[in-house]
Each structure stands twice: as C-alpha cells, then as structure tokens.
C-alpha cells in the first residue's frame with residue numbers, strides 16, 4: 356500500500372503515518388511550489404514519511420488550481436499504485452479548497468472532503484469509511500479505494516519530528532521535477548496554460564480591507580477591569596450601545 | 605452558448621433551501637443578469653425537490669432546472685457533480701453560482717474540472733468587466749487582503765458566494781420548470797452514505813447566522829462553555845470558538861472560526877475571552893459589529909473591536925445573558 360500526500364499539511368502527513376503504522380506500506384510526500392516547500396518536505400520526512408517528490412519551477416507560480424491538480428495527479432500516476440491520498444483541506448495562502456479535489460477528478464478516483472475521522476479501512480474489500488463534516492452535522496460515508504481524503508485542521512495531533520527522525524530524513528529520497536521533465540502536451544496543457552498568464556481566473560488588484568472600528572471599551576473606574584457594581588452598569592451600557600448606536604439588537 | 609446565469613440551490617439537511625441561495629439569486633439579478641441581457645435561472649438538484657421551484661421564483665428565477673432523482677438524496681456529492689456537469693454541458697450557461705457551503709466546497713471543484721470552467725470560491729462581491737466577464741472580490745492571503753479577480757472569456761464562469769454578503773430581495777416570478785433526467789451509471793456514485801448525524805440545535809448554522817457568540821481559551825473548560833451557549837441562545841446567535849478552545853477540547857471543531865475553520869460575516873460578533881489573533885480575525889474580521897469581552901486591558905482584540913468590556917467573563921456573562929433575554933423577549 357502506498358499513501359501519497361499533497362500539498363504539504365501536517366494533519367494530512369500525520370494521518371498517512373498512522374495509516375502506515377496500522378497497515379504497513381509506504382508514505383510518499385508530493386508537493387508543488389517554490390523552493391521553500393523543501394523545508395516542509397524535510398519536516399514530513401523527519402516525521403516518518405519514506406520519500407518525497409517536489410515539483411518546483413517558477414513557471415508554475417500563480418497557475419490555476421486545475422493546472423496544479425493536473426500536474427500533481429500526473430506525478431502521482433508516475434509513482435505507480437497507491438491506495439489513499441491525503442491532502443490538506445485548504446491551501447493556507449490562498450484559502451483554496453480546490454486543488455485536492457481536482458487531483459481526485461484528474462485521477463478519476465473518489466474523494467471525501469473535510470474528513471474529521473477515518474473510521475475504518477478495509478484492505479480486503481478495498482474500501483475506506485470516513486466521518487465527514489457537512490453543514491449542520493456530520494455524515495459517515497464509505498467509498499472504494501483508491502480514494503483521496505481532505506484533512507481539516509484539528510483532525511489529529513501531528514507528531515513532532517524526533518532528533519533521530521531528522522537525522523534519518525537527510526538520507527531519504529527527495530526527487531525534484533521541473534517543467535521540462537513533464538510532457539505537458541500529453542496532459543492537454545501547454546507552456547502558455549501555465550502560470551499567471553494562462554490562468555482562467557486572474558487577480559487584477561488587491562486591497563487591504565478597511566473597516567473602521569469604534570474602539571469603545573468600557574473599563575472600571577479604579578481598576579482596568581470592571582468589578583462589583585460596575586458589572587451591571589457596564590452590561591447596561593453595552594446593550595444600550597448595541598441597540599441605539601450600532602442598531603444590531 | 606446561452607446568456608443564462610444559474611444559481612444552484614443549496615439544501616439544508618431538512619430539505620429546505622438555504623438563505624444563501626436567495627442572496628445569490630438577488631445579487632445575480634441586481635448585478636449580472638441585466639447587463640449581459642440574460643436570464644436568471646435556478647437549479648434544483650435532489651430527491652423530492654420539485655415542489656421547491658416556486659421558492660426560487662420568488663427571488664427572481666425565470667426558469668428552474670430540476671433534476672429530481674433518488675441518487676441525489678442527502679446532497680450526495682458524486683450525484684451532484686454528475687448532474688450539474690451534465691446540465692452545464694447540455695445548456696452551456698454563462699455564469700454558475702452557488703453558496704459557499706461545505707457541500708459546494710466539496711463538489712463544485714470537481715464540476716469545474718469536468719466542464720473545464722474557471723472557479724473562484726467565497727466571493728463577497730459580484731460584478732462584470734466592461735466586456736461582460738465575471739469579476740469578483742474575495743478574501744485571500746489569510747484574509748489580510750481582498751483580491752479582485754477577473755475571469756478569462758471562457759465559459760462557464762463559476763463562483764461561490766459567502767453567506768450573509770448580499771441582501772436577499774424578493775422579485776416574484778412564475779418560473780418555467782425544466783425537468784431534466786440524468787442517466788447515472790453505477791460508477792458515477794462512489795459515495796455510499798451510511799449514516800447522517802444532524803446536529804440537534806435550534807440555533808442558526810454558524811456561517812449563515814446573523815449573530816455569532818464565540819468563546820476562547822479563557823473559558824477554561826468544556827463545562828464553562830455553557831456560558832457561551834446560553835448567551836448565544838439569548839441572542840438567537842450561533843455559537844463559535846477559537847482554535848485554542850477547540851484544541852483544548854472545550855467544543856467541537858465545527859465551531860472553529862478562523863483561517864483554518866469557518867469564515868463568518870454576521871451583523872454582530874461577540875468574542876468572549878478571545879485574545880484577537882490574526883488567524884482568528886481572518887474568519888470574522890468582516891463582521892459588521894465586533895464586541896469583545898476580555899479581562900486583560902491590553903488584549904489585542906480591544907484594538908480591533910467596536911465595543912468592549914474589560915472584565916471577567918464569569919462575572920459579566922450571567923447578567924449580560926439575562927439582559928439580552930429580557931430585551932429580545934419584548
């Protein structure tokens with residue numbers, strides 16, 4: 356069995372390592388991004404992953420999510436057989452939830468989003484049962500493997516890399532892939548479809564949100580904090596402000 | 605290629621339509637449909653949903669596409685993917701919009717991949733460029749900035765909208781109903797739903813709530829979180845929490861607000877014993893009015909709130925809860 360990961364996310368790494376501890380197999384980290392991602396891969400290897408693949412090229416910067424998904428899916432295919440892929444739920448920088456799911460679509464395998472718990476893995480029937488978060492509750496689903504699972508924050512408690520782990524990680528394979536190594540045409544992509552200029556959605560401007568806050572803080576008279584009789588007065592005053600000034604109650 | 609703007613209805617577990625769907629219909633009508641000279645259409649996917657079409661008409665849908673199929677029960681994400689992708693391929697809409705719910709985050713990226721569309725998530729503003737390409741605004745970079753993003757001239761253009769960002773506004777129409785059947789193969793549906801556990805709660809869902817009351821690490825225990833639930837109930841608000849509170853086991857992850865939790869945008873956000881970390885603000889910084897209750901006069905949150913009380917939550921919350929109850933009962 357093989358457990359593949361992308362993009363780097365400590366909850367996803369932890370979940371893959373636990374799966375390996377239970378069922379054996381191999382954990383391969385796959386990520387795409389600038390040189391600094393290598394740090395994250397080293398950490399993942401130090402936590403216990405077996406090897407890693409880093410797709411690194413400036414040509415990929417600001418690529419559309421579907422392009423990123425396609426290229427990562429292709430690298431995963433190149434790794435041979437696998438059973439589960441764990442990815443982070445969001446890519447923190449961009450708050451994008453898309454890439455993981457694009458990978459699953461590209462590979463033609465099921466995905467289970469926002470999994471709060473992997474309930475059961477059945478290697479014989481090749482099925483995985485998960486508890487996933489949905490609006491207004493949660494649901495238990497099961498899907499055939501191979502499958503992709505997106506891991507939210509707080510899914511587990513990621514382990515720390517131990518000193519021997521860090522030493523061992525230095526000797527573990529870290530494969531690098533550049534744009535020239537990829538047969539873009541075979542993926543239905545071209546150099547033009549990479550990066551910012553090929554994106555279907557382009558960021559044209561950014562601004563810092565400016566919300567003026569009123570900054571009215573009620574404090575105690577003799578002490579920074581309200582105490583005793585002031586308590587009731589302060590709650591009165593707050594309600595009055597919410598009602599008459601802010602008009603939200 | 606048609607000039608239709610589609611809004612896909614988001615359904616709650618009880619089968620009713622979420623408010624965000626009406627918000628999306630209203631904003632699409634105000635900002636997009638007139639300018640591109642198109643039609644506003646609703647899309648209903650589910651099992652036993654045909655009777656919901658008039659509700660979309662109430663908010664301006666002139667036409668409603670309905671796929672009513674047993675396999676779409678419980679908003680099955682694989683079923684939704686297949687049904688919506690097939691509809692898009694057949695009718696080639698101009699723009700497709702859905703609410704930014706867990707469900708949309710789950711299946712829409714797959715649909716976009718399958719129909720080769722551009723997709724942005726969680727828009728807080730919808731607009732068009734001079735040449736009628738979709739132009740949206742969304743929070744990015746851990747919500748420190750708002751990005752304006754434009755679509756290439758490549759259809760359909762797809763986006764989700766953040767709940768509570770747009771005003772729902774009725775515009776009664778008597779929509780034409782287009783019943784569509786989708787041929788499902790056994791390989792189309794991978795996900796087998798074993799069990800659904802709906803949260804037993806009369807309180808509104810976090811992302812859609814008009815008011816939110818959140819607690820932080822300062823609550824100190826799961827037991828003490830009752831102070832948060834009680835104040836939330838008094839306000840008819842949804843309860844929320846910081847990651848520190850979730851990590852400490854005081855409450856479940858689905859209450860987490862912030863960069864790695866839920867993004868909320870209520871009219872009133874009450875932060876109790878929350879220091880005001882940037883990662884927390886990235887999930888609630890766009891709230892209209894922020895109230896902070898904290899015993900530390902130097903807590904960073906006092907520098908980014910509208911109203912605050914510096915004091916001990918255990919002394920302040922019980923009388924505050926009583927007062928809110930009284931006020932809202934009148």
Ligand SMILES: Cc1cc2nc3c(=O)[nH]c(=O)nc-3n(C[C@H](O)[C@H](O)[C@H](O)COP(=O)(O)OP(=O)(O)OC[C@H]3O[C@@H](n4cnc5c(N)ncnc54)[C@H](O)[C@@H]3O)c2cc1C
Pocket residue numbers: 819820821822823845846847848849860861862863864865866876877878879880881882883884887897898899900903915916917918
């Ligand atoms: C990658 C990353 C992602 C993150 N994502 C999130 C996220 O999604 N959401 C999130 O919330 N955080 C997130 N965090 C964590 C964030 O940085 C903060 O650590 C967290 O928000 C702090 O939570 P807190 O305010 O409850 O706790 P603290 O910072 O410990 O603050 C507790 C506050 O309670 C006050 N207090 C204590 N007792 C009382 C009392 N009796 N009465 C009144 N006040 C009292 C204290 O004065 C203090 O200000 C993330 C961090 C990282 C690195």
